[in-house]
Amino acid sequence: MQTRFLVLGAGFGGLELASRLSDAFGAEADVTLIDKSDGFVFGFSKFELMFGRATVSEVTHRYGDLIRPGVTFRQETITSIDPVTRRVTTDRTTHEADVLVVALGAEYDPAATPGFVEGGHEFYSVSGALALRDVLAAFTGGSLVIGVLGHPFKCPPAPCEAAMLLDDWMVAQGSRASSTITLISPLETPIPPSPDASRAILDHFTAHGITYVANQKVTRLDPEAKTVHTDAGVTYSYDLFLGIPIHRVPTVVEESGLAVDGWIPVDETNLATRFPEVFAIGDVTTAIVPKAGVFAESAARAVASHLIDRVEGGAQFRRFDGKGHCYIEFGGNRVGRVDVDFLTGPQPTAPFTQPSPEVTAEKAQFGATRRRRWFGG
Secondary structure (H helix, E strand, O other): OOOOEEEEOOOHHHHHHHHHHHHHHHHHOOEEEEEOOOEEOOOOHHHHHHOOOOOHHHHOEEHHHOOOOOEEEEEOOEEEEEOOOOEEEEOOOEEEOOEEEEOOOOEEOHHHOOOHHHHOEOOOOHHHHHHHHHHHHHOOOOEEEEEEOOOOOOOOOHHHHHHHHHHHHHHHHOOHHHOEEEEEOOOOOOOOOOHHHHHHHHHHHHHOOEEEEOOOOEEEEEOOOOEEEEOOOOEEEOOEEEEEOOEEOOHHHHHHOOOEOOEEOOOOOOOEOOOOOEEEOHHHEOOOOOOOHHHHHHHHHHHHHHHHHHHHOOOOOOOOOOEEEEEEEEEOOEEEEEEEEOOOOOOOEOOEEEEEHHHHHHHHHHHHHHHHHHHOO
16 A cells, blocks of 8 residues: 655755655655745745846745655645544545645744834845845934844854844945944754854854844834843843744644644654654754754654655665754855764864855755755656
């Protein structure tokens, strides 16, 4: 009997898993991939939207173009998940699976921080980046504050990248001399597993007059007074506030009973949940790796290896290794890279490669390679 694979979410994890199952089983794969969106957008592309360097259509990779053998894409909104029966209901139909994989990621909850919706802006979503583009166009200078509103949050380097890219942008706009840039983070250093990367970022901050406030989390904004308040009892004034919203699992995941204390617990060997034949990968899980696409991708590799071995009766299962590499934008078209390994040694390692034209080109190739692989072009 053919195994029916149902994958919920077509981000890094879902696309990688579907591609690997397609590679292994071809037209017999029987993979249904569900996502409410009509296309995929790389996280780093949101900076292109934010600064008006690209349009939404230019950075969106349409799921309708996906031509993977054995993979069927459904643009549907998931309304319920039953992990016991592996039955998923959407706004259009009901799907049943032999193997269910939840890769729905983390969602943002801007309203969870008092004053943020009224007094701040986010750039983690496509809609937020587009709205901020228009705000930045009208910003003539002043106190710019970037704040992290909760932990964990996606892509730990992103707030630092925003600060460095905004510094560049304000210089080009002629507003930097009359402005300050402050980043408030709950992290002690920008990238805790990598002292070298953190040092490079902080050295750049010092050279460019960017202030890094460590070990503080933004708890509320006062839009009328234009002040930011942190859990350390410190207050900062702002003219423009950019925030990374509190993250949470999608409501449909919370209602399914899959989540415990906010996230889906998984076996870090093969990403299995406590429900038989139900797996979870990426930002929606408790896996100790950061919430970032590259780690969802490596989790998908492990799940695919596990599932393929079971179907084929092999013994090549590749356990989740917690490896991934993150590119860091330093401005001036300069990109560095951190190669992180969380699980294969006694402690995490994260060597840093300094920004260079070679790494900048490598990042561009990173996106192009995945586009070709996932969409079959």
